[in-house]
Amino acid sequence: MSGFELLDPAIQHHIVNSLGWPGLRPLQEDSIPTIVDGDDALLLAPTAGGKTEAAMFPVLTRMQAQRWTGTSVLYVCPLKALLNNLGPRLGDYAAWVGRSVAVWHGDVGQSARRRITRERPDILLTTPESVESILVSESVDALQFLGSVQAVVVDEVHAFAGDDRGWHLLAVIARLESLIGRRLQRIGMSATVGNPDELLEWLRGGAPTKGRVVAPPVPTASNPEIVVDAVGSAENAAKVIAGLHHGEKRLVFVDSRRLAEELGTSLRDRGVTTFLSHSSLSAEQRRESEAAFADARDCVIVATSTLELGIDVGDLDRVIQINSPRTVSSFLQRLGRTGRRPGTTRHCLFLALDDASLAQTLGMLHCWASGWVEPVVATPEPRHIAAQQLLAAALQTRRVPLNGWQQQWGTLPLFGDEGQEILDHLLDTGFLDHDAGSAFIGVEAEKHFGRRHFMELLAVFTAAPEFRVFQGRNEIGMVDIGLLTEDVEDVRVLLLGGRSWLVTHIDWKRRQVYVEATDIHGMARWQSIPDGLSYEITRGVRSVLLGDTPAGVTLSRRAVAALDGYRAQRADDVRADSLVIERDSRGDWRWWTWAGVKANRTLAAWARDLVPGRQRIGAESIRLHSDLTVDAIKQGLGDVQHSSERPAPAVDRRAIKGLKFSVALPEDLARRTLAVRMMEAKRAEGLLNERISFRFGSE
Structure with a gap:
């Protein structure tokens, strides 16, 4: 029996008649038996490879066959924007079998949350932080709301696994399993990674249950077109982008918010319809940019990694990369944005701003051309996440037993050999108090993390202090505190959203900045410490300097001349x-x-x-x-x-x-x-x- 035949009849009908598909893709076909049987799975495919359907069609089938009730599936994403983007599509799929979907994250208001807990959708699209906020909430009965969960689907699982948010995700799932008294099916979805078996084992959290990597061979109709050019500066990059590919939709990736702002301004100055997307723009600003870009034709959107993951911005004609992403994995994600329409080819134009960036671009492409992709490795020794989890568990259960306290996390290897030492430290320093064999939240925890219902404790990732920028009541985004404290000769002007803003007032206590539009050129800067280059990509640069050129890559005449000069300089x-x-x-x-x-x-x-x-x-x-x-x-x-x-x-x-x-x-x-x-x-x-x-x- 084929995988398609195992699906619920209503889903079969809608695949053929509503979607108009002649059949399923190999990943979708192969994933069905494993997921329908209730086993854990890791689904691997390039961007736009149909991973969402490969996970959700069999999950919905299992939901119907076993008559799940209440909120029975958690669909977890690393980005709120991705959840918003997926909501309507998953809502349509769920409606095929009479089921419902809701989105719950930090931007969802209290009235909407009350409606969700009252109506209990079958599928909840959410983040790990939001799941934990439900577990510790005093206003939501977590057992009543989440007690029917049977499966957790983790989208872009590689984005979690290589970061502390991954340990937090697994810890929250383990505590949910402890609360409801059963293990949940775990389904991860990812683009190509270098170590899929290890990634699946990580996702399963040390459990002895069955799991399978589903990664059928991907047919390659044609090789992607990769072109590398050397332009010398951001200003020259803007000239090239403005002068080429008229009438096309172009997605330009940069690896800093400052460069996004400066390039966006230069493109607008040249009459190019330009939109911006990066993490320091307000959610509303990003949504407006992405929606306008999706509906337009002759335009450019300049983005950081916010658009690297699966957010839909419509059909693209071209991806342009300024300098190089730091990983092959990021390049594959970005390349996968193109060539989605039948008869089109995937392609990417690299614009190197200097000789060193040109060599780094070719070093990364040397790794890609050899078939190498970074393994996804969990961050080692997450002791600080272990401490956070002990405090969060004390918030959730009100009392943590001093004996057998690790049982809440099951087989998850989070605490290592230092778990008891961490607990003892929390007790000794007053983060936890104890009485009658149990520990509970102490004064120090309230002092450090208690503001706004312990929100700081529930947010695992951290960032430098930023100030929110408002034009009237309209929030534009966030700026680094350094731009507000450095000396200026006259007026203070910010560059944000590709436009310049004159600062009229700073509310230091509330971390708010009030601005008005101006024609004076502004400044953009954010504090960030990027990860350094890996061994493999650095060795790729060395190979390029020694004379290698990545297979399948075309260099412009400028790039050839710049590379020859740089090789001589570094000989x-x-x-x-x-x-x-x-x-x-x-x-x-x-x-x-x-x-x-x-x-x-x-x-x-x-x-x-x-x-x-x-x-x-x-x-x-x-x-x-x-x-x-x-x-x-x-x-x-x-x-x-x-x-x-x-x-x-x-x-x-x-x-x-x-x-x-x-x-x-x-x-x-x-x-x-x-x-x-x-x-x-x-x-x-x-x-x-x-x-x-x-x-x-x-x-």
Whole structure:
């Protein structure tokens, strides 16, 4: 029997007659038996590969066959905008079998929430933070509302798994299972990842139940068209975008909010209909931009990763990438935005703003062309999330037993060997009080996290302080506090939403800024510390500098000329048969490792007698002490190679304060959590075994 034949008859009817599909895609066909049987599953397909239907058609079938009642499915997404986007489509599918859907997240008002809890939709589209807010709520009976849940569907699961939000998601699911007394079916959906089996095991949280990766081969009708150009500046990028592809819908990806604002302004100045989407614009501003872009034709939308995931902005003609995304996975997500219409090809135009960005773009494409995609690895040793979960459990149950307290999280390996130490610290410091064998929320927890019904405790991700910007009553977005505190000669003008705004008043207490439109050019800036390049992509850059060009990639004449010049400039930093340790013209030693930031940071910690303590560790090299001799460097690296003592990187106290919930941890545990996340020991170990050539600046 085919997968299609296993579906509920009403769903079969609507697939043929309402959707007009001649049949199911391979992923949709293959997923049905596993999900209908109630097993866990990880569904893998490129962007626009039909993953939502592959999950929900069999889930709805199981819902009908087993006569589920009440809210029986949680559909979890990493972005509120994605939930809003999916709501109508899933609502249509559910209606085929007489079922209902509702959306619940931080932007949903209290009246709507009361209606949802009263009517109890069959499928609830939500975020992990919202599920936890329901669990700890004093106004919602969590057991009554969520007691009928049978399955959890996690969209874009890779976006959770590589981040602390992933541990939070699994912990919340485990506590829900403990509350209702049964295990839930877990279904994850993801774009291509490098380690699907490990990702499925992570999603299952250590449970011994059955699970399956569903990833049928994807037919490739034609190779994507990848073009790389070197434009030299953001201003030149705007000229290229404005001058090419008239009449087309173009999605331009950038990797900073500041660049999004500046490029958007330059395009508008050139008469291009331009919309913006990034995380510091208000939800209303983003919705208006995305809706207008979806309905328009000859236009551009400039976006950060907010449009990388599955938010629908209509049919696209072209994707343009400024510089390079930091991962192959991000590139695949963005490339998948194009070529969705029959007879069209997927394509992406890269515009490199400088020579280093050109090399990084080609290094990333070198990895892509070789078939490599990043594995999704859970963040190691999430002790701060363990502390958060203990406090959240105390809010939920009002009392946590001092014995057997870990049972609420079942088989989830969240607490490691330090769980009892974390609990003892919370008790000793007053975050938890205890009496009669139970712990409950203490004064310190109320002081640090209690504002607005413990909202700070329920939000796992953190960001630098930002101020909300208003034009009258209309919220435009958020700006960094630094733009409001730095000295200005005359007036203070902000760039937000691709427009300039004159600041008329700042309410420091409420963190609100009031503005009016102006023709004076404004400024945009946000604090952010991007992840450093990986070992694989940095090695890809090295291969490009040594002469490789990624297969399937076309370089413009400008890109060829810029690459030739950059290869000549960097010729002394790379050798095919060895790594280079070079003494430059200033007498400084530099070890060109081409190992990525984490491996270099690890090496710098291990070889601290060779490496100056105060330096910014990059992906390509490490600076060594200038007074070392060649023999001293060789001896020092040999000592590191044979040493059993491998110290972790130093962690600044200010960095500990940036680790959310670190205040609820012993300082040494917080420090160790950060240190292990800064390291890549296996790669660093491998570097110590690589051949090294010494070069002097006079050569």
